[in-house]
Amino acid sequence: MGDLAKGTAGFVGRPSAAARYGVAVLAVALFVTIKLLLAQTSILQSPFLLLSAAVMVAAWFGGLGPGLLATALATVAGDYFFWSPFGSFTGPNLNALPLALFALQGVLISSLAQALRSATTRAESSALEAKSHQAALQESERRFRSLVQNSSDVITVVDAGGTISYVSPAVERVTGYPPEELVGKSVFDHVHSDDLEQGRRMFAEIWSQPGIHPPFEFRVPHKDGSWRHSEFLINNLLEDPSVGGVVINQRDITERKEAEEALSQSEERYRAVVEQSAEGLYLVDTVTKRILETNPALQSMLGYTADELRGIGLHEIVAHDRETVEANVERTLREGKRFIRERKYLRKDGSVVEVEIAASAIDYGGKRIICAAIRDITERKGTEEALRRSFGSLLALYEAGQILGSSLERDEIGLRLLEFTERISGLEAAILSLGDEQGRMSGWRGVGSEEVLAAVRERPEVRSAVDEVSKGGRARTIELRRLPNTEAQTALTGVFVPLRARGRVVGVLGAYGPPGLAEKASIETLSSFATQAASALENARLYEELAERERELRDLVERMMATQEEERRRVAYEVHDGFTQTAAAAYRRLALFAEHRPPRSARDREELEDAIDLVRRTVGEARRVIANLRPTTLDDFGLATAIRMQAEELRAEGYETIYEETLGEARLPATLETALFRVAQEALTNVRKHAQTDRVRIAVGLRDGTVRLEVSDRGRGFAPAEAKQEAGPGERVGLSSMRERIALLGGALEIRSEPGSGTSVVAEVPLVATGEGVYDGK
Structure with missing residues (x-):
């Protein structure tokens, strides 16, 4: 029956319908042939038996449709071949009852065969499906068993009393104990004594609450006597009949803990180096441009605490424009390492510190940041500045002797003097005050910070110092405390030296800068400038007096020319407002007269037109004269x-x-x-x-x-x-x-x-x- 079902299923599975119905025709033809060969010896009902077999075969192999076809064919064949007279379907000897019974028998056989065939197919399909499910279940169980047995994690099942009922083979690799030595023992026998109390509390909570619980870490013993760090993930499946216990997933994290410990020690050493470093170090977020970490050297250098610096914007401590800072950050990220050379940073009190900086891009906390190291070079810059000033003083004195002595322009002399002063002194501002005819000094020219210039002009001590120097002819030094409305955060030193010419003080040079400005060398340099400038200014004054006379003459000429042009303009206006308007009105009146009262004779018309043309030309000439007098x-x-x-x-x-x-x-x-x-x-x-x-x-x-x-x-x-x-x-x-x-x-x-x-x-x-x-x- 099984082979027949397989054959039937294979046959039915063919896509061609003609093949299925062909079975019916072949079956009927085969049995009719057999009957014809045996007809002389068969009993009367033998055709029905043979043809019924044909119907059964066709129904079984082809299904209900081919079975019904075989019934019809067998009925026709029986009538044609086996009843007298042969070949007649309507003869008088035709017995309809056998045919009807035969046809009913065929239909019944076909229906039963089809039903049996369908049931057999369904049963066989169910058996195949059950067999497939069983194979899949066996494969899944084999795979799960392989995973459990070969897993790097230890899987343990503990019952409600804390007794180990199952442990995976991985336990021997992790703890050195074979599974059979652990099964049946209490789970608390393998917990470090320091962790035992905490372990009991945790397991009491786990047994009371089904489901998965948060992971935790314990130390477990190794068979060699050492202790291993393990991470546990627990799932309470006591209520699951298939498990009936608490499933513990144990992972050995000893190597990770040792790595973490080594990393922690490395970080401690690194932090000790960073905290004891003389260079300022900081980490900055490349997205927000905010400080993440700093070391004590940087905190001391800038005057902030660690908490104040943490989260502060990079632009708040770098004394450069935002575009430059952004460009350096992007370039450091792109190149990985960047030596930015010298920069200026801002202290908490607003003062500026000169630094040398090197920056690198590093990975920190899963993102790319910048680590920067800065060195305070303020002292070095001060030394360089002192050398620069010394050299600048000598060079400026030489240039001043050439330039001041060759110029006769008072403005140029004054501005050159201020430029030389600014070059050698590193000052904030300088003011040149000159005396008037009564000898009163007033600020004439200034260079440097506009805020400082505005502030010092209003200070009483500055005015007092200028007056004292102008009268006594000796240099004077004063100290100015923090000036309002200026960027100067510390006190300024003011040095005032006289400008002497022909035995009298013609001006006072005031310089404002750092305390070093009051040193003897700086005062002597300023005095040398002032002496050269005084002589040049006196020569310029004499030259200006001569030039002033020339300018007065030129002004007189210009006023005369302006008067002439004004007179032309006045005449033009008078011609325009008087004569031109009258002539224009006369022209319009004559034109209207000619239009409304045209002369009758041709001669009168000609004379009137000549008069109108004469007036029109007069108006045009008047306008030309006006335009020439003063063209707009x-x-x-x-x-x-x-x-x-x-x-x-x-x-x-x-x-x-x-x-x-x-x-x-x-x-x-x-x-x-x-x-x-x-x-x-x-x-x-x-x-x-x-x-x-x-x-x-x-x-x-x-x-x-x-x-x-x-x-x-x-x-x-x-x-x-x-x-x-x-x-x-x-x-x-x-x-x-x-x-x-x-x-x-x-x-x-x-x-x-x-x-x-x-x-x-x-x-x-x-x-x-x-x-x-x-x-x-x-």
């Missing part, structure tokens, strides 16, 4: 644009005009712009009147601090020497006016001309001679 373009847009407008007017009049300029939109001093514009205006007027040409070139620009204007034409030219004698009064006035304007500004005007070769008018004026500043080109 010059005031609004500057010289370059104003001359360009002149050139465009020439083009509109039919002149071939070339205009070149390199000033752009930059402005020159107003006096210079006005003078050059008037020269260009006069020169272009002469071109219109006398040149007899239509080709004109205008060029204006700035080069090497000099403004140059040139107006040239290709006209008939003239002889300048003869022109002075032959020219009319107006012409002489025009040429003279141009020369005077330029000469008064410290420039020169040149007229180049020959008969038949055209004329060139060139004006050059240095900017420094105008007294109004310098070119502000943009």
Whole structure:
């Protein structure tokens, strides 16, 4: 039956339906053939028996459908072959009852065969599934047993009384005891005496609470007499019938504990080295930029306690901008190690300490941090600074003798003196006070910290020291306590030395800096500077008196020119507001009159149009006169644009005009712009009147601090020497006016001309001679 079921299952499992129904046809055909061979000897019912067997085979192998097909085929075959007359399905001798019984028998056989086949298949499938589950269970049990027996951890089962009921083979590797020596003994027999009381309390709690409990550590004995550290994880399964005990998972952590102990000792040695190190050490979080740990040397160096430094931002102790600090952190992380050289750190009291720093990126607590070591180099820097000052003093004294003696500018002498003073003294600030005509001293120039300069000017002791030095002519030293509103955190020393010239004190040099400024060498150096500067300042004063007279003359000229321009402006306004407005009104009235009352005759119309045109030209001429008197373009847009407008007017009049300029939109001093514009205006007027040409070139620009204007034409030219004698009064006035304007500004005007070769008018004026500043080109 089992083989038949396997065969059937294998056959039924085939995908082709034709094969299953083919079984039915073949079975019927086979049994019909057998019956035909035995028909002469068989009894009457033998066909039914044989064909029933065919139906049974077809139903069993093919299923219910093929079985029913076999029944139908067998019925037809029985009727055709075995009843008389043969081959007739409707003959009179046909016995329907046997056929019906046979068909019913076939259906019953097919149904029973199908039911039996399905039951057999299900039973066989259940048996196979049960066998598969049993094999899987056996494999799982084998695997679990292998894991338990080969596990590095010791698995122990203890009953409710604390007796060991099972222990895995790993116990021999961990403790040296074979499992059979431990089974049946109390679990407390293998706990260190120091841990026994705690162990009993813990197990009492474990037995009372089912489930998994937190891990803990105990010492357990080894068979060799030593004690091993173990970690225990316990699961109370007393209520589980399959276990009925407490399962203990024991892991040997002796090596880990020894490593931890070694690490702890190493950390203690490292901490001792760190705490006794003379260098400041700290750890900084690279994400938050906050300090994690520091050593006593750093705490002492910066004046903080360990708790104050822990968590403080790196930017709060480094006296550099945030961008530089961030860049050094990123570079150290990228390179792993970085020698950052010298830096400045901030103490708790706000003072600055010079340090040398080296930093490395290390792993700490599972993340990347930076370990930095800094060394205080303030003393070394002080020595270097003293040497630098000494050398700077000698060099500055040499330079001062050359520079102060070669300058006649009072400002330059004063500023140079302050620069030299600042170079050699390492000071916070310096002030040069000069006396007025009554001998009163007042601060003239200063260098250094603006806050310190502002603070010391208001101190009574400073004013008293300056007055004392100016009257007595001897150096004076004072000490200034902490100044308000300044960054200076310690006291400043003030040194005051006199500036003597021709037997009198002309000024006082005040220097403010560290206490070293009051040393004899520093005072002597400052006095040497003051002596050289006093002589130079006296020479500069005499030179300034002469220059002042020249400036007064220049101011007078400028005021005169300004008066002329103001008069032109006034006349222009009067012409504009009076004559021009009247002429414009007359023009509009005549135009309206012509529009509303046109003359009847052509002659009257012509005369009226001539009158209107005359008035229109009068208005235009008046506006041109106003523009020439004071062009608004010059005031609004500057010289370059104003001359360009002149050139465009020439083009509109039919002149071939070339205009070149390199000033752009930059402005020159107003006096210079006005003078050059008037020269260009006069020169272009002469071109219109006398040149007899239509080709004109205008060029204006700035080069090497000099403004140059040139107006040239290709006209008939003239002889300048003869022109002075032959020219009319107006012409002489025009040429003279141009020369005077330029000469008064410290420039020169040149007229180049020959008969038949055209004329060139060139004006050059240095900017420094105008007294109004310098070119502000943009």
